[in-house]
Amino acid sequence: MSRVLLLVELKGGNDGLNTLVPYADPRYHELRPAIGVARERVLQLDEKVGLHQKLEPLMESWKAGDLAILQGVGYPYPNRSHFRSIEIWDTASASTQTLSEGWIAQAFEGTSLPKGVGVDSIVTDTNALPSTGPSLRTLVMQDAENFLRQAEALRDDAGATDNGNPALRHLLAVRHEINAAAKGLSEKLRAAPPPAQAYPQEVLLGRQFDLATRVLTARLPVVAIKTALAGFDTHANQVQQHERQIGFLAASLATLRRNLIAANAWNDVVVMTYSEFGRRAKQNASAGTDHGTAAPHFVMGGAVKGGLYGAYPSLSDLQDGDLKHAIDFRSVFAAIARSCWGLQRDFGQRQPQRLDFIA
Numbered sequence: 001m002s003r004v005l006l007l008v009e010l011k012g013g014n015d016g017l018n019t020l021v022p023y024a025d026p027r028y029h030e031l032r033p034a035i036g037v038a039r040e041r042v043l044q045l046d047e048k049v050g051l052h053q054k055l056e057p058l059m060e061s062w063k064a065g066d067l068a069i070l071q072g073v074g075y076p077y078p079n080r081s082h083f084r085s086i087e088i089w090d091t092a093s094a095s096t097q098t099l100s101e102g103w104i105a106q107a108f109e110g111t112s113l114p115k116g117v118g119v120d121s122i123v124t125d126t127n128a129l130p131s132t133g134p135s136l137r138t139l140v141m142q143d144a145e146n147f148l149r150q151a152e153a154l155r156d157d158a159g160a161t162d163n164g165n166p167a168l169r170h171l172l173a174v175r176h177e178i179n180a181a182a183k184g185l186s187e188k189l190r191a192a193p194p195p196a197q198a199y200p201q202e203v204l205l206g207r208q209f210d211l212a213t214r215v216l217t218a219r220l221p222v223v224a225i226k227t228a229l230a231g232f233d234t235h236a237n238q239v240q241q242h243e244r245q246i247g248f249l250a251a252s253l254a255t256l257r258r259n260l261i262a263a264n265a266w267n268d269v270v271v272m273t274y275s276e277f278g279r280r281a282k283q284n285a286s287a288g289t290d291h292g293t294a295a296p297h298f299v300m301g302g303a304v305k306g307g308l309y310g311a312y313p314s315l316s317d318l319q320d321g322d323l324k325h326a327i328d329f330r331s332v333f334a335a336i337a338r339s340c341w342g343l344q345r346d347f348g349q350r351q352p353q354r355l356d357f358i359a
Helices: 026-031 053-064 082-091 103-107 144-153 166-191 204-217 238-262 329-341
Strands: 004-010 042-044 050-052 067-074 121-123 138-140 224-229 269-274 295-300 307-309
Touching: 004 204, 004 238, 004 329, 042 053, 050 053, 053 067, 053 238, 067 329, 082 103, 103 329, 121 204, 204 224, 204 238, 224 238, 238 269, 238 295, 269 329
Parallel strands: 004 224, 004 269, 067 307, 121 138, 121 224
Antiparallel strands: 042 050, 067 295, 269 295
């Protein structure tokens, strides 16, 4: 069965320790005396860890068994640069390797996708790297209404001739394909019903999820949709900013889930968060956290087998002050490729972990 992957990039490096909180570990409170989450503000998932209370909207999914939490996701020899680390994630590369194609595009190399409306992947933010590559036709569409207006205004000049020029012939063919794709997509989006429940509009993610919902309920034959929420680079005065961001994330994800259930599309999508890195275990002198390594990530969907996966990284066995990863992110991508698209890919790993969080 083919499912659509909905990626949610948490830009800036989400603090995993204050997202999935090791509330029972005294070392956590030693490392974070000012910014640690108090036990009474944790939604306990088991006797060791729990979600920050601002993530309470996700408990409906947790109790329904369609929220998987992958603990300690990272990679060997981690890089703490925003730009380099997100590139590593987006291209499924080793930390010593530079690749130009995104991991989703890599997954579809050598396969043939249906023509559909001429689009394989939709990106609603500024970073399209995961879908970048010759095997996918990717459309960057940050503003649905503006796109629809532009699609209506497109003119396909059937009378244009190439005058025997091969380069011009290619450009005209590309323009024709783009125009046809835009018109086909706009027609389907206009016909799609609005989401049953409105998304908050004060942050871009709400508008991005609105568009993603319309794409999914219109049953457009895309393999992936990418969204993003910024604001996770919390070097100073972290508590208020981080709580606001994860609260908005949780409310948006919960609304998305309800809308897709109402549209009978929840089984057709897998939602996955990711971020360039987590934060350091110890708070800094500015009541914030600096760039770290491993962090937990959420996977949701009607076919997701809920629960905790992987081991929570030890706070007593740090590497240069950072958490050691328990799950290689490329193994997560391999599980997504297998479960969403029926593709066997190892993304360069010699012995990928077999992760079984999707039915």
